[in-house]
Amino acid sequence: MINLANKIALVTGSGRGIGKAIALKLSEAGADVVINDINDTAECVAEEIRSTGKNSMAAIANVTSTADVSVMMDNIVAAYGKIDILINNAGITRDQLLLRMTDEEWDSVLNIDLKSVFLCTRAAVKYMLKQRWGRIISISSIVGLAGNPGQANYASAKAGIIGFTRAIAREVAPRGITANAIAPGFIDTDMTQRLKEEQKQELMARIPLGYLGSPKDVANAVTFLASDEAAYITGQVLAVDGGMTMV
Ligand SMILES: NC(=O)c1ccc[n+]([C@@H]2O[C@H](COP(=O)([O-])OP(=O)(O)OC[C@H]3O[C@@H](n4cnc5c(N)ncnc54)[C@H](O)[C@@H]3O)[C@@H](O)[C@H]2O)c1
DSSP: OOOOTTOEEEETTOSSHHHHHHHHHHHHTTOEEEEEESSTHHHHHHHHHHTTTOOEEEEEOOTTOHHHHHHHHHHHHHHHSOOOEEEEOOOOOOOBOGGGOOHHHHHHHHIIIIIHHHHHHHHHHHHHHHHTOEEEEEEOOTHHHHOOTTBHHHHHHHHHHHHHHHHHHHHHGGGTEEEEEEEEOSBOSHHHHTSOHHHHHHHHTTOTTOSOBOHHHHHHHHHHHTSGGGTTOOSOEEEESTTTTOO
């Protein structure tokens, strides 16, 4: 059984969806979890965790803002004295065919899905380096591996996360810090509920296991990578996709 007792974890965008499932699972494994989101859903999830007798704190912050991220990290270190586990999960989609894609649709996805990963990781690594232990797990997507029409912005951001993860994995490895990415496939959340029925059917036909993944499937993989059991795994991309992208 994975034991994250005495570990402090931050999960970005964990007010709902996959991030919330990750936060609940890390808490179940014993970690004290900081729930970040841009709105007060963060407080609701932190309260839900506290109601189980575990420790949790909300951090309402926009992860695309250097100032917000800096204040959030300072508050975490002031409250807990350290940060051990960073889960870069916050993300959005703004789908559009290339010729119709606006600068705003490109910039917002690149900022929320990729720049946030840089900002949060830079801020957290500062503390992880000193303690010579850390886990950075970023939520990419199989779209970052295989592409998808109408998602040039999202695919670029999610592929960017993979390059970023491999670069920093090499940088911080000598200090006992690992960095990995998870590439979820088609997971049943608010993000995918927006898809049209025919798009869903078409995607389902491409999943060898024959069913949609749940946020818990992603949370289980994240929790393993966050543990001591995964100490020798770094710079990897783990697809949690029912076999959609197997090569
Ligand atoms: N759902 C899927 O099938 C799927 C597949 C592959 C990858 N992913 C990735 O998993 C992650 C979570 O997806 P989800 O389906 O749970 O999405 P979701 O929309 O349900 O949740 C995303 C959360 O991020 C928060 N957020 C957005 N912008 C933010 C900001 N600037 N600062 C702080 N928080 C912010 C939102 O408020 C929301 O609570 C995303 O990175 C997404 O790209 C999802």
